Amino acid sequence: MVPHGNLHEGLAADPAQEVEETLLSRPGLRIGRIVSAGQASPPGFWYDQAEDEFVLLVAGEAVLDIEGESTSRRLRPGDWVHLPARRRHRVAWTQAEPPTLWFVIHHAP
Structure with missing residues (x-):
């Protein structure tokens, strides 16, 4: 069977964490979603x-702080960013309702 799914289905938003x-994992590649x-x-x-x-x-909204950037970066649906390996970053804020949904790809540099 071919792996498949829907990013919006089965969202388990948890106010505590x-x-x-992980949606797909291969050597040097990990694709996932974060709620x-x-x-x-x-x-x-x-x-x-x-x-x-x-x-x-x-979905939702978020604010990222990225080392070396003087201002925080506000993300809205459709916004993307590519963070090189070792580029320090932090999540300053995420929208609670509706939950913030991230699609992430980790890959070898």
């Missing part, structure tokens, strides 16, 4: 990942 689900319901990175925390990350905001 972000929900991340945020008002979560943000803890104060002082920065993601510092070994792989590149492509992020597409599908």
Whole structure:
């Protein structure tokens, strides 16, 4: 059977924690979705990942802080950003209602 699904189905928005689900994984590649319901990175925390990350905001809104940028980046549905490996970033804010839905691709640099 060919893998398939719908990004909008089975969303488990949890106000206590972000929900991340891997949709497809191969060596050097991981595709997933993240559902945020008002979560943000803890104060002082920065993601510092070994792989590149492509992020597409599908629903809701979010604000990202990206190291080296002087202003926060507000994302709305359809906005995307490609974060190179080791580019530190953090989630400053996510919309709780409706939940914020992210489509993410992690891949080798």
